[in-house]
Amino acid sequence: MLTDTASTQLVLDLVGVFVFALSGAIVGVRRGLDLFGILVLGWVAGLGGGIIRDVFLGITPPVGVSDWRLLAAAVVAGLIVFLLHGTWQAAAERHPDARWRRVSFTVRMLDAAGLAVFAVSGALVALGAEAGALAAVLIGGITGIGGGLLRDVLTGQVPEVLRRELYAVPALAGAALVVVLHEAGALTTLTAWIAVALVFVTRVVAVVLDLNAPRALRSGP
């Protein structure tokens, strides 16, 4: 296990909460939600994955309702989006065609960062709770996917994980890499962040190139 697990874990969680909360808050602004709706959606996106992870591991109450630092990260992310949106909006008015496409792209990049950080963090927490290797891989993947999934379900969108490009695969692969590093005694702060980077890059490449996994043959609606 990491010698400095606790601090690495906290940094990972703070980064993950912050970027996922940004994604949730931006979706909230697009939906015309008010300040508190934006904060709620930021909280759901930022802390939902960690809450599912903690419930699966029997860690009660989940850190998503008990750790003020994580809550503060989500609130700050929501406030930043709320305050800066007007400025950003004004700039975007000059290029109206590119506007919503850019918002959508920004949300997906933030989502990719959250996915990467939480997949690694989820696997680390599961290993720390002695959940077993297989459970650590799956809980890592679910931690990465969970916040974005709850965000999308609450706003009536098809979750990213069911859309076309690779999404669950990099999350599960990142968590698996953490488990392998742990088994090999090679899990350090550096290698944990390398795993984060690999998940992020894989996901970004998938979004940019619109990489699809094979689909079943099918025609018609």
Added chain:
Amino acid sequence: MLTDTASTQLVLDLVGVFVFALSGAIVGVRRGLDLFGILVLGWVAGLGGGIIRDVFLGITPPVGVSDWRLLAAAVVAGLIVFLLHGTWQAAAERHPDARWRRVSFTVRMLDAAGLAVFAVSGALVALGAEAGALAAVLIGGITGIGGGLLRDVLTGQVPEVLRRELYAVPALAGAALVVVLHEAGALTTLTAWIAVALVFVTRVVAVVLDLNAPRALRSGP
């Protein structure tokens, strides 16, 4: 802590389950569900918040599946809506314009009552489980919001908490008031119910006056 926590808690839970189950059952009738669909939606709305609370606190099995009094309250609420709906419908026929608006208003008032009762009840249970002050505030808020949120997600509606008027704020404020009263040693059955009343009144005023929190600047669809 309350000297008579257990009985206050039970009364709060029974009231909360009953009014939320009424709201769920009415939504079920509007959707044209049959008797059992109505009962299921009443159960989800009435007991969903408490189930989330218990899962977050590690209380297993959740009271929503184990306490026959709460289950009976939800079933009775569902049956009342099912049986009385025809009568009420006939009366409403004479004022067709006002009809759905009134149903919607009734559901929101019942939802406000459930929100108030469960926010206080959730905070009390969390304090009783020694979850810490911050977790008690958030778990209280989530307990208040949870049942209505699950009801709305299952019926494909945008959850109330993401709509315009103040919703999460009164729930969190009510739970925070309970925590403050507890810290100050001033938590009694009376003050707990005063907290319920404050949340309810705040939410009702928000619905009636259509009070909005500020929204981010935004134009277009």
Added chain:
Amino acid sequence: MLTDTASTQLVLDLVGVFVFALSGAIVGVRRGLDLFGILVLGWVAGLGGGIIRDVFLGITPPVGVSDWRLLAAAVVAGLIVFLLHGTWQAAAERHPDARWRRVSFTVRMLDAAGLAVFAVSGALVALGAEAGALAAVLIGGITGIGGGLLRDVLTGQVPEVLRRELYAVPALAGAALVVVLHEAGALTTLTAWIAVALVFVTRVVAVVLDLNAPRALRSGP
């Protein structure tokens, strides 16, 4: 309790995961999801009910993320649907009218089988965890309903349990039968499978005959 509880339990769970995962994967193919989306939806449908059951009973981590046999059953079901869909599709092309109706019927039959198996399995696990008779009935019902409900919520459909025909009733009745058999000391592998068969037949008859429970009087939209 069963003398061979563990093996009966495992067989029930494997069958339930497999048929529910088939249902989820077929829904995924209909939605045009790629291979990994299909596998995710199969996993959600196949293991969602058991995960809710385990969370309600405090069994952590849930078997849905820790038992490789159940995960393998879900993956195999997803791969079968993915690989065979093209062949089946080609055959269906010759009878285009019947096509989607048949897919829908197949999904509902698989769903009925999963409902039956998991209602019984959920009640057994709850009894084994000493959750009490009432909780065992409700947790059994929820285990049966959960996977299909999550599948439908994620794909934006109205959950089966809120549609017209009997759905929650056979699940709860099957779980109640298991509890009664347990109390009477008559719970064996044979009687458990008879309970499964009764739930399945009731549900299939409800689908085929389009049996509805009574609906509240109601007109207009």
